[in-house]
Each structure stands twice: as structure tokens, then as C-alpha cells.
Amino acid sequence: MxxxxxxxxxxxxxxxxxxxxxxxxxxxxxxxxxxxxxxxxxxxxxxxxxxSRNASGLVTGRTGRVAVIVPFLQPWFFGSVLAGISDTLRHADLDMLVHQVGELRGQRGWTRSLPLRRNSDAVITVSMDLSSEECERLDDVGVPLVLTGQKVPGRACVFIDDRQGAAKATRHLLNLGHTRVAYIGSTGGPWLSLSSRHRLEGYRAAMADAGLPEWSVLSSPGRRGGELAMGELLAEHHPPTAVLTEFDDMAMGAYRTLRRSGVPVPGAISLMGFDNHEVASVLDLTTVDQAPRAIGTAAAELTIGILNEDAPHRHVEMPTQLILRQSTSTVRERP
Amino acid sequence: MxxxxxxxxxxxxxxxxxxxxxxxxxxxxxxxxxxxxxxxxxxxxxxxxxxSRNASGLVTGRTGRVAVIVPFLQPWFFGSVLAGISDTLRHADLDMLVHQVGELRGQRGWTRSLPLRRNSDAVITVSMDLSSEECERLDDVGVPLVLTGQKVPGRACVFIDDRQGAAKATRHLLNLGHTRVAYIGSTGGPWLSLSSRHRLEGYRAAMADAGLPEWSVLSSPGRRGGELAMGELLAEHHPPTAVLTEFDDMAMGAYRTLRRSGVPVPGAISLMGFDNHEVASVLDLTTVDQAPRAIGTAAAELTIGILNEDAPHRHVEMPTQLILRQSTSTVRERP
DNA sequence: ATGCTCAATGGCATCGTTTTCATACAGTTG
DNA sequence: CAACTGTATGAAAACGATGCCATTGAGCAT
The missing domain is CATH 1.10.260.40 (lambda repressor-like DNA-binding domains)
Structure with missing residues (x-):
């Protein structure tokens, strides 16, 4: 050595x-x-x-590093956001520090346990769904804070319009002629609860606009929740002919139940997800894309802008896009 | 502020x-x-x-940070490895710096472009499949180097026995009575080529042991490659009754082709993957688990051990495990 | 009381940079 | 030739910690 x-x-x-x-x-x-x-x-x-960034940072007060806080690293979504952030930061000659909060979350003062202060020039949170109290704690670190996946007035954020995305999805199903359109959502999840609420609202609004009754089933987030919720729906006397789920993961669970019950998709039931999960294409799942990589890129650009003091806009809304695949079709009433 | x-x-x-x-x-x-x-x-x-790690590091010569180098961040696999690394490092009070090499790779001297020197106490590479020259370049940084996903004599590595895993998978299919067992592998991929080779070798060895002819189709890595390769196999006069793919992603492509061609799985063809992709369970795909999170944990522990000078073992081999699901069954000849 | 030990604490040089200020020197001008 | 530019360069003081050494003072045996 x-x-x-x-x-x-x-x-x-x-x-x-x-x-x-x-x-x-x-x-x-x-x-x-x-x-x-x-x-x-x-x-x-x-x-x-x-x-040595260490030494130069000591003098300049800049560390040349940006801390990224994610709830978990495993789920597909976060890897994509990080990829966007990483690429963009590199061009600005900034390094990326990644902190996985995970189970730590919920412990009082988890924000303290991260060695952020003085160790990064900015903090980006990814889908952390922070409470305003938590935001303030992070403000305390004394560096700019950029949030993704949530919209907070007066703060730098990157987000999608979940409400509109869900409404768009619902309208797609309605346009195909479906009238019994159910929604499978999550409840009590450890994060994303704000986005959950907005998606449900979007669905409700679209149904109300069409003068149709809403029909939602809430279950645990994740695949298992989707399985169970779809089971419930199938047990109904008149099951729905179309189902929108809060995210692709739940759609996959629902799909599994359908496959096991021998219900043809989209023959008897049209199924839609939300997220454009990397394997949604494998299942030919119609879904709503939210371009996670672009979210990461936007967040990093916003951060760089703020660090360079030329902070232009502090709210960035990313577009959502309907991805049409084979899991939805016009309604065909069963005999 | x-x-x-x-x-x-x-x-x-x-x-x-x-x-x-x-x-x-x-x-x-x-x-x-x-x-x-x-x-x-x-x-x-x-x-x-x-x-301030900056200041303390200046004196102690330690930065309190470990750099992790990944080819890409998006694929599921890397998120899992990072999750393991992150959790383990946190307990040792080390921060994780993530560098996505991506398209930079291949450019001469990409190792130089990363600000590693003096900015991290150790470097972990994840499935980078480094050449010995690249290894030496990284040695040049002057900090310990830990490799994952490849086995290099004399260096600290964490890896799985790809050969054995593939052989295990092949034997599973053989035990079910299959004799026409094909293998879909990748070729010319940007990374993982070593592991590719080993998996193919494992398949070949198992077939040879059983006295059966090997039958392998190489295609581009990823889902699309799987689709195409499976198309080729189906076009044969006597298609195989069982197919093993190099990784789950390719299996998903293959699965898609099968579904579109109306070939029942596992009725007519048993399908197996390798990796235990997070959505393999959605497709009920029989596969080989390589516990990426555990790989990350092991790599981080190895790193910490080396940093504490009590470096015990420098080679860690992770076990692979057969995950039996519904995509494989005993052979049933078609009429 | 005196000397001794040992734990608790403070002072100060040090790490590798940046930044401010001073200096040297060449070239220009009146 | 003196005074004034302005540009290169160097010297030295930060920056915020650590780690060594010196100091203090309490407790104890002599």
C-alpha cells in the first residue's frame, strides 16, 4: 500500500x-x-x-457532495431516480452520498442520526413524504433541501400530478366503455401516503365526472395487498369489468389472483397499474408512466441551480403519460 | 438560512x-x-x-466514506446490493458514496475521472467485471478495493458460484424428466460477461454429466433477447420441453413469447430463470436465488474488516438457492 | 506536610487546502 | 529617470477537527 x-x-x-x-x-x-x-x-x-475535497471543503465551506435520502434502496423506483440524480450531479462535479433510512424511520429524531450537517452541500429526499416537522429538522442542517415525490408550498420540489395521472387512467377505462370500474389502493403504508391520497382522489373525480359510483378497496401496499383486494372484488356478485390499482406492484398481485382464478385479462376484466414498473411490460400491463429517472434528473438540476444561486423555479411538475398495453380492452359483458 | x-x-x-x-x-x-x-x-x-468529517478526516487521514462503483443504478439487482451495503456501513458509521459509471465505462481512464483518491477509505465495485489493468488503476487510489460479482485470486471478493448455480438449475429440470433442455444466454453484453460464461459452463457440465446434448441459444442480454431466443427455439421442429435462461430478465422475455404463442407454461414448456428477480414471484417463475442483499452485506463487512486491520478472509462465496415455483413441472409430451 | 500516582482537562501543533495580502518585476507613461 | 501600471508569484492566516504533551488537582501512602 x-x-x-x-x-x-x-x-x-x-x-x-x-x-x-x-x-x-x-x-x-x-x-x-x-x-x-x-x-x-x-x-x-x-x-x-x-x-482533497476534505481539505478544500474545509476552507470553502463546500463539500462537493449532495446527500440523497431514500426510504429504501431495493424497490425498482429508487434505483431509477438515483440513476438520474447521479448522472446529473456528475456533470456538476458533485458526488452523491446515499442514505437509506429504512426501518430507522419512525424513530424519533432519525434526521439527527444522519451525518448530514457539514457533510453535504444539499439534501435531496426521494419519496420520503416528509411531515413539515421533519422538513424543519432537515432545514436545521443548514443546506438547501429539495423534495421529490411531494409538493410543499414554498419549498423546492419535484413531483408528478398523481391526481391527474389517476384521473387520466380512469378516463381511459371509461372511454373503453366500462362502467363498473373499481380502484385498489393502499392503506397504512410506511410511506407515499400523500401520493396515495391523490391517486384515489383522481380516480374519484373521474368517476364523479362520468356520473358513475366509485368503488374502491383499500388493502396493504404491495403485491400481497393487490392479491387480496382482487380476491375481494371477484367475490362480489357483480364483479367490476375494469380495475385500476394505485401502483403496478398491486396490479401484479391482482394479476396473479386473476390468473389463478382463470379470469381472462383483458377478456373479462381490464387491469391497469400506475408507475410503469420495469416489468409492467412483461405482463403487458397498461399503466401510467411517471419517468422516475427524469424525476431524478430534475431534482439534481434544481439542486445545482440552487447551489449556484441562480435558482430559477422551485417547483417542477413532471408529466405523466398513459402507456397503453394489452391488459385493457373495450368492455365485453360476460354471458 | x-x-x-x-x-x-x-x-x-x-x-x-x-x-x-x-x-x-x-x-x-x-x-x-x-x-x-x-x-x-x-x-x-x-x-x-x-x-465535520471533512475536518476530522484531515487529521486522521480517514474520510469515513466508502465509494461504491456500479455500472448502472436502474436494474433491480444493484439496488438490492446497495441496500445491503448501506445498512452495514451505517452500523460502522461509514457513509456511502455511489458512483454510477454507466456509459463512461470503456472510455480510457474512466477510473481517473472518479474523484476517489483521498475521498474514500475503501472502494467496493459491484458486478463491474474489472480487467486486471482496471484493478491496478483502482489500486492506485491507495485504498483497499473489494470486488463483488467476480473472483480474482489475491483480492478481496464476494461472489457466487455461477457455475454451480446453473448446474443446480439444470439438474432440477433433468430430474423432472426433461431431456430436451435448452439454454438461453446473453452475448456481447456491456458487463457481467464472466458470470455469463460460468453459467453457460454450469449448464453444459450438467447436460454432459447426464449424457445429453447441449442446446444453447445466445442472444442480446435483457428481455428482448429472451423474446427472440425463445422465438427461435419455438421455430424448431422439435422444440425443447424445458428452457433455462441466464437470468430472470431473459426468462421474462421468453415468457412473453410463450404467452403470445399460446404455449402453456409449464404444461408444454418448463421455464427457469436465474437471479430471483423481485418480480419472478409474480410470474411464478422457478429460479435460482443469489441473495443480492446478502452480497452487499458481505462486501461491506469485508470492507469494514479490512479497514479495521482484522481482515479475516478475503474471499467470500455466497450460496445460491433453488427457488421452486410453478413454471417448471415434470415432462408431459405433447400429443 | 510531602511526595506520588492517576484521572480529568486544557494548550497547541498539525492535517491539506483556499484566500487575502504583500512583494517583485516588467512595461508604460510623463 | 521617477512614478505608476498591472501581472505573476509567494507568504501566511484561516478552516474545524485530532492527538500529543503539559498541567491541574484529588486521593493516598509515607
Whole structure:
């Protein structure tokens, strides 16, 4: 293992100049003659020297890092958002610190347990659905805060219009001629409850507009919840001919129940999800896309904008898009 | 926005002690009376002070951060590995820096472009399938390197026995009475090529052991490749009665083709994947689990061990496990 | 009382940068 | 030739922690 990584002093010695000059060259600021600049550059290359963010950050007060807080890392969605964030931050020469909150959440003062303060220039939360109290706790860190997946007045946020997305989906089903359109939603989940509410509202609004009665079943979030909820619906005397679920994961559970019960999709029941899960295409599931990667990109851009003080707009609404596949079709009443 | 984050000096002043004492308390080292310790602690809490890793790292030479390098962030697999790493590192009070290499890979000297040097205490690569030259480049950073998803003699690695896993899967199909067992593999993928090779070898070995002819189709990695490959197999005069794919993603593509062609699974063809993708259960896909989260955990533990100098074992082989679901069954010849 | 030990605490140099200020030197001008 | 530019360069003081060494004072044996 190498003894000690080279310091700026080593570069200075090798190039025969002072520390200040090396610093100027490394930061690319003017005020160094081309000859010297060249000499310093090649000295640095020779030692394969890179500036210690630790040390420079100490002086500048900037760490060159952005902390990203996610509830969990496993679900598909977060990987996509992180991918967007990561790519965008790299171009601004910022590193990405990832904190998975997970089960820690709920413990009083989990925001404290993260070593954010002084260790990042900004904080991005991903679908954390923060309470205003939690927001304030994070404000306390003293760096800009950018939220995704929730809309809070006066704060920098990136979000989608869940209400509109769900309404769009519902209208798609209604346009196909369905009148008995049920909704499977989640309840009591550990996060996303705000988005849950909005999606349900969107469905309700669309149904009301069409003058049709709403029909919603709430279950535990996740695949299992979808399975159970669909079971309930099938047990009805007159089951629905179309079902919209709050997210693709629940749709997959519902799909499983349908397959096991021998109910043809979309023959007897049209099924729709929400999210455009990476495997929705495998199931040919009609769904609503929310472009998670683009959300990440937007959040990172917003963050960079704020850090550069040229903060333009603080609210970014991402579009949702209907993805039509094979799991929905016009209504065909069963005999 | 607050003026300036509190420094250790502020805490010291508030608690009426010296800098050294605060430092001792924050690091939890002995040599401070309980009374003072308590006083300092509450002063720190009041200011919601946390130590600056930047500053402490400057002195100790440790950054308190571990860099994780992944090819991409979107695929399900990486999220799971990261989840394992993240949780484990947190307990050791280490932060996780994530670098997505993505398209950068392949550019000469991509290892240089990452600001690793001096900015992390260790580097973990996830399924990067590094060449020995790339390894050396990373050694150059001067911090311990831990590889996952590949086995390199003399280096700290975490990996699974792909060969054995594929052989296990193949034998499962053979035990069900299948004799025409095909393999769908990937070719020319941007990464994972080593693991690809091993899985194919495992399949071949199992077939050879059973005295049966191998039958493999290589296609582009990913779902689309699976679709196409399965199309090819179905076009044969005597299609196989069982198909093993290199990974679940390809199995999903294959599954789609089968569904569209009206071939019942597992009625006419038994289908197996490899990875235990989070949605394999939705499709009731029999597969081989490689516990990505556990891989992450193991890699992080290995890293921590090395950092604490008590590095025990440098090679960790993770077990694979057959996950039996509904997509495989005993052979039933079609009429 | 005196000397000794040991735990608790404070002082200060140090880490590797940035930043401000001072200096040297070349070129221009009156 | 003196005074004034302005541009390169260097010296030194931060930044916020750690870690070594010195100091203090209490407890105890002599």
C-alpha cells in the first residue's frame, strides 16, 4: 500500500513553485503564466495528484457532495431516480452520498442520526413524504433541501400530478366503455401516503365526472395487498369489468389472483397499474408512466441551480403519460 | 438560512470546556468525567452539532466514506446490493458514496475521472467485471478495493458460484424428466460477461454429466433477447420441453413469447430463470436465488474488516438457492 | 506536610487546502 | 529617470477537527 497520497505541497516542490500557484492551477483560476501552468499540470499528472475535497471543503465551506435520502434502496423506483440524480450531479462535479433510512424511520429524531450537517452541500429526499416537522429538522442542517415525490408550498420540489395521472387512467377505462370500474389502493403504508391520497382522489373525480359510483378497496401496499383486494372484488356478485390499482406492484398481485382464478385479462376484466414498473411490460400491463429517472434528473438540476444561486423555479411538475398495453380492452359483458 | 453551522468551538464554549474535551466526548473515547460528558453531550444536542468529517478526516487521514462503483443504478439487482451495503456501513458509521459509471465505462481512464483518491477509505465495485489493468488503476487510489460479482485470486471478493448455480438449475429440470433442455444466454453484453460464461459452463457440465446434448441459444442480454431466443427455439421442429435462461430478465422475455404463442407454461414448456428477480414471484417463475442483499452485506463487512486491520478472509462465496415455483413441472409430451 | 500516582482537562501543533495580502518585476507613461 | 501600471508569484492566516504533551488537582501512602 502506498505510503501517503501526494499533497499539493509535493506537486509544488516538483514543479518548483509555491503552494498558491498550484492551487490556482488546480482550480483553473487566471493569474498564472501559461508556462508555469503547464509545468504544474504535468507535475500533478506525474504524481497522479487530485485535490482533497476534505481539505478544500474545509476552507470553502463546500463539500462537493449532495446527500440523497431514500426510504429504501431495493424497490425498482429508487434505483431509477438515483440513476438520474447521479448522472446529473456528475456533470456538476458533485458526488452523491446515499442514505437509506429504512426501518430507522419512525424513530424519533432519525434526521439527527444522519451525518448530514457539514457533510453535504444539499439534501435531496426521494419519496420520503416528509411531515413539515421533519422538513424543519432537515432545514436545521443548514443546506438547501429539495423534495421529490411531494409538493410543499414554498419549498423546492419535484413531483408528478398523481391526481391527474389517476384521473387520466380512469378516463381511459371509461372511454373503453366500462362502467363498473373499481380502484385498489393502499392503506397504512410506511410511506407515499400523500401520493396515495391523490391517486384515489383522481380516480374519484373521474368517476364523479362520468356520473358513475366509485368503488374502491383499500388493502396493504404491495403485491400481497393487490392479491387480496382482487380476491375481494371477484367475490362480489357483480364483479367490476375494469380495475385500476394505485401502483403496478398491486396490479401484479391482482394479476396473479386473476390468473389463478382463470379470469381472462383483458377478456373479462381490464387491469391497469400506475408507475410503469420495469416489468409492467412483461405482463403487458397498461399503466401510467411517471419517468422516475427524469424525476431524478430534475431534482439534481434544481439542486445545482440552487447551489449556484441562480435558482430559477422551485417547483417542477413532471408529466405523466398513459402507456397503453394489452391488459385493457373495450368492455365485453360476460354471458 | 442559518449563518454558519456550529463548530466544535461553539459547543465547547456553551459547555464551558475546552476543544479537546468536546472532541473526546464526540468520539466516545474515555478520559472524561461522566458529569462533563453529559454536559457536553447536551450542549451538542442543543446546537444540533455533528462533527465535520471533512475536518476530522484531515487529521486522521480517514474520510469515513466508502465509494461504491456500479455500472448502472436502474436494474433491480444493484439496488438490492446497495441496500445491503448501506445498512452495514451505517452500523460502522461509514457513509456511502455511489458512483454510477454507466456509459463512461470503456472510455480510457474512466477510473481517473472518479474523484476517489483521498475521498474514500475503501472502494467496493459491484458486478463491474474489472480487467486486471482496471484493478491496478483502482489500486492506485491507495485504498483497499473489494470486488463483488467476480473472483480474482489475491483480492478481496464476494461472489457466487455461477457455475454451480446453473448446474443446480439444470439438474432440477433433468430430474423432472426433461431431456430436451435448452439454454438461453446473453452475448456481447456491456458487463457481467464472466458470470455469463460460468453459467453457460454450469449448464453444459450438467447436460454432459447426464449424457445429453447441449442446446444453447445466445442472444442480446435483457428481455428482448429472451423474446427472440425463445422465438427461435419455438421455430424448431422439435422444440425443447424445458428452457433455462441466464437470468430472470431473459426468462421474462421468453415468457412473453410463450404467452403470445399460446404455449402453456409449464404444461408444454418448463421455464427457469436465474437471479430471483423481485418480480419472478409474480410470474411464478422457478429460479435460482443469489441473495443480492446478502452480497452487499458481505462486501461491506469485508470492507469494514479490512479497514479495521482484522481482515479475516478475503474471499467470500455466497450460496445460491433453488427457488421452486410453478413454471417448471415434470415432462408431459405433447400429443 | 510531602511526595506520588492517576484521572480529568486544557494548550497547541498539525492535517491539506483556499484566500487575502504583500512583494517583485516588467512595461508604460510623463 | 521617477512614478505608476498591472501581472505573476509567494507568504501566511484561516478552516474545524485530532492527538500529543503539559498541567491541574484529588486521593493516598509515607
Amino acid at each position: 502506498s505510503n501517503r497520497p501526494p499533497s499539493m505541497r509535493d506537486v509544488a516542490r516538483l514543479a518548483g513553485v509555491s503552494l498558491s500557484t498550484v492551487s490556482r492551477v488546480m482550480r483553473g483560476v487566471p493569474g498564472v503564466s501559461p508556462v508555469v501552468r503547464e509545468r504544474v499540470q504535468s507535475a500533478a499528472d506525474e504524481l497522479s495528484y487530485v485535490v | 442559518s449563518n454558519r453551522p456550529p463548530s466544535m468551538r461553539d459547543v465547547a464554549r456553551l459547555a464551558g470546556v475546552s476543544l479537546s474535551t468536546v472532541s473526546r466526548v464526540m468520539r466516545g473515547v474515555p478520559g472524561v468525567s461522566p458529569v462533563v460528558r453529559e454536559r457536553v453531550q447536551s450542549a451538542a444536542d442543543e446546537l444540533s452539532y455533528v462533527v
